[in-house]
Amino acid sequence: MTTFHQLTATSLSGQFISMADYAGKLVLVVNTASHCGFTPQYAGLESLYKKFAPQGLVVLGFPCNQFGNQEPGGADDIAQTCHINYGVSFPIFEKVEVNGPATHPVFRFLKDELPGVLGGRIKWNFTKFLIGRDGKPLRRFSPITTPEKMEAVILAALET
Numbered sequence: 001m002t003t004f005h006q007l008t009a010t011s012l013s014g015q016f017i018s019m020a021d022y023a024g025k026l027v028l029v030v031n032t033a034s035h036c037g038f039t040p041q042y043a044g045l046e047s048l049y050k051k052f053a054p055q056g057l058v059v060l061g062f063p064c065n066q067f068g069n070q071e072p073g074g075a076d077d078i079a080q081t082c083h084i085n086y087g088v089s090f091p092i093f094e095k096v097e098v099n100g101p102a103t104h105p106v107f108r109f110l111k112d113e114l115p116g117v118l119g120g121r122i123k124w125n126f127t128k129f130l131i132g133r134d135g136k137p138l139r140r141f142s143p144i145t146t147p148e149k150m151e152a153v154i155l156a157a158l159e160t
Helices: 041-055 075-085 105-113 147-159
Strands: 009-010 016-018 026-032 057-063 128-131 136-140
Touching: 026 041, 026 105, 026 147, 041 057, 041 147, 075 128, 128 147, 136 147
Parallel strands: 026 057
Antiparallel strands: 009 016, 026 128, 128 136
16 A cells, blocks of 8 residues: 555656655645636635744645636746746646546645545545644645634644
8 A cells, every 4th residue: 555655746847756755744725726716715725834944844735727717838937937926945846637537646646545425525625634743644735724724723733
């Protein structure tokens, strides 16, 4: 059986990244988009990251264009939205698919472990998955759950 820390992904800059690099950290995986009504959540995600990174939180953003063509650009466009428009400093990965036959292995694993209300499908951009320091998925959050509303859950998970 695959675990989160056995998975890999490619960063927005093209670097191969092992999720084992995040072993011992609390990880928040988010499927993102640059032209979505939820895109302003980048600011809240960055705030969570800055606030809790010293305690072991890392946020991982995975752009996705499967919902309403809301991430149509390439790596440079995504980087501009994330870094320039929202000041994002947490890791951003290359654009992935989160549903269907080409689902990225990170999201296949997370959906299998925390299927949600749509029976394993992701409903929309900015679905969030919280993964414990041991790599075990802890909780799934809907796109409408703002990063600010997740703060108490993150703090509690950091303290365990």
